[in-house]
Amino acid sequence: MAVSSKKKKIALKAVFSLAFIYVLFSFVQGNQLLLMFQRINWFYLSLSLLLTPVMIAVSCCKWMMILNAGQNNVPFLTLFRIYLIGYFFSNMLPSTVGGDVVRSYYTGKIIQDQSYSAIAIFIERFSGIFFLFLLVLFAPLVKPSLYLSPFVFVPVIASLILTLSTLWMAKVKKPFVFADVIVASGLKVFRKTMVLFGRKDPQVFIGTIEDHYKAFIQRLEKLHLKVVQAFETIFKDKILFLKLTFVTALFYLLTWVNVSLALLAFGVNHQFSDICALVPTILFVAHFPVTILGNLGFFESVFVFYLLLVDIPGNGSLAMGLLLRMKMLLIGIVGFYVYLVYKHATGDDAKQLGAVDEKKHLSSDVKKESPENDSC
Template sequence: MSLLHHLAHDRNETALKKHLSTSLKILVSLGLIAYLFWRMDLAQVKMVLYSANYLYLLPAALLFLAAMTNSALKWYILLRAQRIEVPFHAILSYTYVGFFFNNFLPANVGGDVMRGYGLARYTERTAEAAISVIVDRIVGLAAFMVCAAVSAAVAILFMHQKELQGVELAAVMALGLVVGGFAALLSRRIRAQLGKAFRWRPLVPLSPLYHRTSEALDAYRHSYGALAAAFCVSLSTLILTNMTDYFIAQSLGGGLALIYIFIFNPIIAFVLLVPVSIGGLGVTQAIYPFFYGLVGVPASFAFSISLLKQLVIYVTSVLGGILWWRGKAGAGETARHVVEASGT
């Protein structure tokens, strides 16, 4: 009885911590929004939004949907490198569901967890599913930081934007961190050293999971073609999301140079990985004026872009919600049947 009581206490404590963490993130989002509305010139924001041509949001939404589909293609390529045979429509379904849950879970991390969970149920290969999501994210971040670094260098050298030197340095450092971290993950020597920690008695039960995860990483050690292809697909995904922001800016009257979007959009995506808010709400609205303010873009204009970008994300991710609901409605079936049904 005492053991059952102890387990119940642990579950309750874990649930409480989870609820507190979620509540804190909601407070961060609401607090940032309230602060920004207090600091922002709301009359100017209203004027910008009132004069907008919202027809531009249609191509913006279509471009964002294309970017989500492209993300699924990148994941599909990486899964093939692991010899995980999953139909593309299933990968597409999990990708859309992940984007949907990004709106309600911490930043982009929550969506990654949801699509990894779905794939693990489908394939019954938990370690491989988790590693595929991690590698997918790493390759994407590497491509994003390359784009930011190169674009910033172009602006500095040819547009004499010396104020972007700090941004250039940050992008290069972030790229080094991402590539260095990935190299460490692929190193058998480093993983072998880390594996010794699982000889410690409290960690022994986790040892099989660690070794399966380590073996899953080996699939990418010499998958140069797949990694290069995934990197190129990531760049094309970034172009699509950059053009999404460009059309949103055009809806507000334009005047925002495309080169600045190529610099700041990938950096903003990198910052949003920090899980301090729900779906990036509040943080997105704070960092758009900050970064674009570095090149003289009015805060009200950048803030308005962030609001419309959030709207585009909410609207386009509804498809993921529909796919998730269809899967939930068929909960009596296996996960495989649910996903196959969503692809018809």
């Protein structure tokens, strides 16, 4: 992608961020929001802030387990520091160099294996995203009436399709053969139709379609190889599988507690079961990369919208969302400081990070940043 195209993409996302922020503050009256902050409960606020490093530590534990599975021992505190640097890149910079690329690069330098470093990041992300798919499917069972809402039902169907597609990609050696046949047949019919209607040379247009399709399939093939490798790594060691499952489940439990504490900090009464039922769907929707800086504006808007389904007022959920955003900023600031003092943070590294980003396209393969970076 050309540099100018990347800048246009960032600019468009910035416009979307401003639009969502405008809609949010139009929806909630400023004086109501101010009252929420004036009566903040410092006990619950303190618990919410203290929970943040715990959630990061849990994510780093899972990352360390995967690295150790490949006989790559990296000290926990080193991973913690690199995680904070990655958080800074993901949520504080309007950059195309994502936090995963940064983490992969620095860890690869330590273990002297950029390839395994990249797959370790992918497995960490993949396990979190796949677990989220399952939660989106089954968490609303806590409050079954939510399935009747199209705003819950549609993400459930999308998660079901993504879950089955992932399992299919992991089990089938050549998952795109059928798609190749369908596309080839479709283009053949299209060519004959165009000729029938007097277009004697449709090859240029059809060639463009074929080129785009081949590029798309190549990216899917790379993703397929990573998914297969992830499944093989996770399931070849039952102990590792159980550990990863436990740590991932613990992270999402802490995510539920995190949202609940943030609501209680502003005196918003709610049922914890409602949080358990809706937060997976919220995270699934809120992390589609449509705005900049950790989905600024869109992230908060999705929380406000979905929590209205369980009668949590908009001013309360917006205050909660702003608290989560404030914690993201605090982590990002700490990450920036760590980046400045980290021994590998040099100008040459900045150039290398760009090269790694172009080469690997980690964030493009995973499609979006996992909630394990952005819901602290």
